Amino acid sequence: MKILDKYILASFLKTFFTVFIILMFIFVLQTIWLYIGELAGKDLDVEIILKFLLYFSPKLVPLVLPLTILLTSIMTFGSFAENYEFAAMKSSGISLQRAMSGLTIFIFLVSLTAFFFSNNVIPAAEFKSINLRRNIAKLKPAMAISEDIFNEVGDINIKVDEKSGDNDQYLTDIIIHKKSARSGNYTVMKATEGELVGSTDSDVLSLVLKDGNYYDEIQPNDAAKRRNKPYAKSYFEEYVINIDLSEFNNVDMEDENYHSTQGMLNTSELRESIDSFSTTYNEQVKVFRESMFNRTGAATLNLNYRPADIDTTSKIGESVLDLYDAQQASQIAGFATSSAEAALSHMNLKKEEFKTSFRQINKFEIALHEKYALAAACFVLFFVGAPLGAIIRKGGMGLPMVIAILLFLTYHFIGIFAKNSAEDGSVSPFIATWLPTAIMLPLGIFLTYRATTDQGLFAFDNLFEPFKRLLKKAGIIKTKDKID
Incomplete structure (x- = not known):
């Protein structure tokens, strides 16, 4: 590894770990504030409280890690541009891509680590934290x-x-x-x-x-x-x-009998659960379809119909009930009405059951894709932050922090809205999970191109150039005479 790569990597790592620790500390404090009602006033040992925070902390990594990478990239490369280090690199024939190459390998390794972390560590921590929360709740009967x-x-x-x-x-x-x-x-x-x-x-x-x-x-x-x-x-x-x-x-804080949420499973277990739930769901729909068909009586219509018993000749505009006397027609109409109402009530009940089952399947699919999307997001956000830092030419915790938070909130809120829509089937779980990353990818490509070609964030002159040409042709703007 060359001296330049070591220098860039060392600068990046120093900022990376500092930002990660600060953000993790902030999110842990927010966790304490969120769950203070479950921890306060129960005579819990310090060890139990520390265990609670330890088990809950890994679930914060999918939030903290992408934001850390984005902010660190902007701060590091913004500092290089602000201190004219990039100018020195370019004067020596070193392009932005070359300067980013060493960090690209590091970010790729971080992305792989993030995937294995979300696939192994986070499910184990989720399993521990949820069971510990259930055990803590038992210490306060009023919570029941x-x-x-x-x-x-x-x-x-x-x-x-x-x-x-x-x-x-x-x-x-x-x-x-x-x-x-x-x-x-x-x-x-x-x-x-x-x-x-x-x-x-x-x-x-x-x-x-x-x-x-x-x-x-x-x-x-x-x-x-x-x-x-x-x-x-x-x-x-x-x-x-x-x-x-x-x-x-008599609460055992180590009791771990609860293990039924999607956050506790790794990718292989999620796939197995999705297949199992989907098979059960399809079988239930098939049984319901056959049940509703049998309710109509269409399968036995020919068995119950005896043309010799009634006069089947009817005039145009007459109802089928006109073939029977008033009492029989009333009984038939009443039976048909009650059957339709019972069928409708049964359909509404099954509709809610199917909606719950479908929502459960979607949640498991979202949890599966989130593990892969986290790794991709770390990689994509680096290519958003690094060229953006080189363009704005500003390091430190001021402007880079504001830009990073705005970009990350956009990324995060798009993901939340999309996943909420995916739970009820409005959007595919695959699309909902990958949508924020898919939106950030073109932005990363655009910023990398602008930074590589030494262009600003937006070329306003290019936007107004067609209007200037139009005005010149119309004679509103006069061109300067060329000097011979």
């Missing part, structure tokens, strides 16, 4: 109670309108169905407010209900009396329910 829906906690089903307090311990408008040895929920409690009292050191959580009513449906042995649905009702100012939390407090 969501607002406006029934939640199973211990031996009760509880619904609350609102939670409040530092640890969501205060509840309002509570409805509770108590489980019993009998099949069904026969005991209902309602309270205007309540409070969860307990700690992770105890296996018992006390739910203190205030200002409520207790309803208990009585089940007499006599069937005739049971039809009257007798019940007992009582009012209470305060009522305490003790819930066994042994399954909450």
Whole structure:
């Protein structure tokens, strides 16, 4: 390796690692801010919190690495141009492509590393982080109670309108169905407010209900009396329910039973899952199609039709129902209406099921292509940043930082919008994943060409030249007389 290549590589690496560490630190802080509600107030050891951040950090690399490469390229080559180092290289016969050749090999290796990292390290970290988050959530029983829906906690089903307090311990408008040895929920409690009292050191959580009513449906042995649905009702100012939390407090932080998201899989596992889901989806569609065809009765139409039983002669404009008497026609119309309504309800239900299955397949396809797109993005963004830095001739953290962030936000937001559209099938997962890189590729080619030919970012003179010629031909602009 020549001295020039060593110098360029050393300058690039110094800036690369500095920018990477700074950006990773910023994104980790943003992660802490995002998940502070899950970590605070649970008496977690420092080791568990550090594990959480360690497992979550690899998922930040697909965001941090492309931005680092783009920003480092702009800063490094902008600094070379600003300090006239490129002018010295060109005067020595060294072109921009030659100056970029050594770094091109390095970026290619970084792209390969990024692929293997996203294919192996990120799935393992996703697996660890999600399981750790589920285990941490068990340390706070209030997290198991969501607002406006029934939640199973211990031996009760509880619904609350609102939670409040530092640890969501205060509840309002509570409805509770108590489980019993009998099949069904026969005991209902309602309270205007309540409070969860307990700690992770105890296996018992006390739910203190205030200002409520207790309803208990009585089940007499006599069937005739049971039809009257007798019940007992009582009012209470305060009522305490003790819930066994042994399954909450005995939490194994190393438990790793959850492994069902696409982020936990590598490329071979994703392909296998996509094939499996696609086969199941196609089979379900086939069964549904056959079921709907059988519902129409078209397959047995000839078996049920007996022309000798009815007079098939009808006049023009008459309905088929006119061949039957009023009672039969009414029965046929009612049966047809109910069959159509049942078929429509069944179709709407299956439509939602198929939509969910199709969305799941798309998510797995997006996760598969993202691993390859990350490697390509690192390579393409280098060829956007390096010539752009040579053109703007500005190093440091000022203008290069602004330009890099604007370009990366454009790249990132295009990817987000495209992937969201791909989940419901509006866009192909392949196109959605590769669209940001495909947009940046022509920009990289354009900038590389402009920087190689010593042209500015935009040649405004070339844009106005056709108008000048037109004005000269019209005589509006006069040309200077040539001096003999």
